[in-house]
Amino acid sequence: MDSPWRDFNSEKGFGQAVNLSKTSQLLKAKVPRHVAIIMDGNGRWAKSRLRPRIWGHQQGVTSVRETVKACGELGVAYLTLYAFSDENWSRPAAEVRGLLQLLDSFVAKEGQNLDDQGVRLRVIGDVARIPERTRESLSMLCNRLQNNNRLHLTLALSYGSRGEIVRACSKLAHQVEQGKLRAEDIRIEHVAQYLDTTDLPDPDLLIRTSGERRISNFLLWQLAYAELWFTDVHWPDFRRAHLQAALDDYASRRRRFGLTDEQIQALT
Ligand code: FPP
Numbered sequence: 664m665d666s667p668w669r670d671f672n673s674e675k676g677f678g679q680a681v682n683l684s685k686t687s688q689l690l691k692a693k694v695p696r697h698v699a700i701i702m703d704g705n706g707r708w709a710k711s712r713l714r715p716r717i718w719g720h721q722q723g724v725t726s727v728r729e730t731v732k733a734c735g736e737l738g739v740a741y742l743t744l745y746a747f748s749d750e751n752w753s754r755p756a757a758e759v760r761g762l763l764q765l766l767d768s769f770v771a772k773e774g775q776n777l778d779d780q781g782v783r784l785r786v787i788g789d790v791a792r793i794p795e796r797t798r799e800s801l802s803m804l805c806n807r808l809q810n811n812n813r814l815h816l817t818l819a820l821s822y823g824s825r826g827e828i829v830r831a832c833s834k835l836a837h838q839v840e841q842g843k844l845r846a847e848d849i850r851i852e853h854v855a856q857y858l859d860t861t862d863l864p865d866p867d868l869l870i871r872t873s874g875e876r877r878i879s880n881f882l883l884w885q886l887a888y889a890e891l892w893f894t895d896v897h898w899p900d901f902r903r904a905h906l907q908a909a910l911d912d913y914a915s916r917r918r919r920f921g922l923t924d925e926q927i928q929a930l931t
Pocket of ligand 1: 702703704705706707708716720721723724727744745746747748751762765766769818873898
């Protein structure tokens with residue numbers, strides 16, 4: 664996948680030099696190519712309405728539907744949603760069951776709608792932990808939508824960034840063990856290639872709802888140069904206007920990728 668960086672075989676280290684032409688494209692783009700969202704606040708939203716937490720998650724599916732639609736219409740090419748973290752497995756069994764049922768019902772009901780909108784679907788995370796029946800229906804839906812390319816939707820499920828990086832390191836270690844790669848030749852791009860996101864560009868914009876200002880083990884590697892946008896709105900209330908506000912703010916940001924003002928000016 665296109666990267667703003669090119670490998671830099673520095674004698675001094677493992678750094679990268681900036682690919683100026685790709686960086687110039689990123690700097691000029693006023694709409695983020697890739698938006699990643701931590702959909703937070705479902706539980707609190709439900710609790711404040713004296714309803715069970717799972718009701719908050721159910722209402723959150725409407726926000727997912729609206730955000731997917733709005734991203735397609737606003738020209739966002741990639742949308743990644745943090746739908747179930749590694750840590751979420753430790754929640755009460757009834758909530759975990761409820762979340763998996765919501766996922767099943769999303770997969771069963773949304774296929775046609777996603778297809779009509781030209782959405783391609785991917786899943787990232789430790790999918791082996793997801794029940795087989797859910798995994799199979801997800802995989803069938805991903806296959807069905809694989810030729811779409813208006814919006815690339817990725818669901819992070821059973822996902823944790825540290826675990827993802829460890830899995831990538833383990834695959835690299837195997838390459839070294841088998842003599843296919845020398846340890847001293849490992850570069851940033853080798854690691855990136857073994858991450859679940861190997862087919863995706865890095866996110867340009869991270870949105871987190873519900874007033875928390877944390878990354879929570881989400882795309883730690885991939886968010887290295889992302890712009891961050893936080894809102895107090897809880898996920899079930901998140902609508903197109905909130906997304907638009909985030910995109911407007913993004914358009915006003917001055918990204919730098921470690922360059923100087925003069926270099927940025929020359930590139931834009
Ligand atoms: C965090 O809110 C949200 C989640 C753990 C689940 C997100 C899931 C959905 C929005 C619905 C399912 C999505 C799909 C794609 C089918 P929280 O419960 O941690 O909120 P809290 O911090 O208020 O407790």
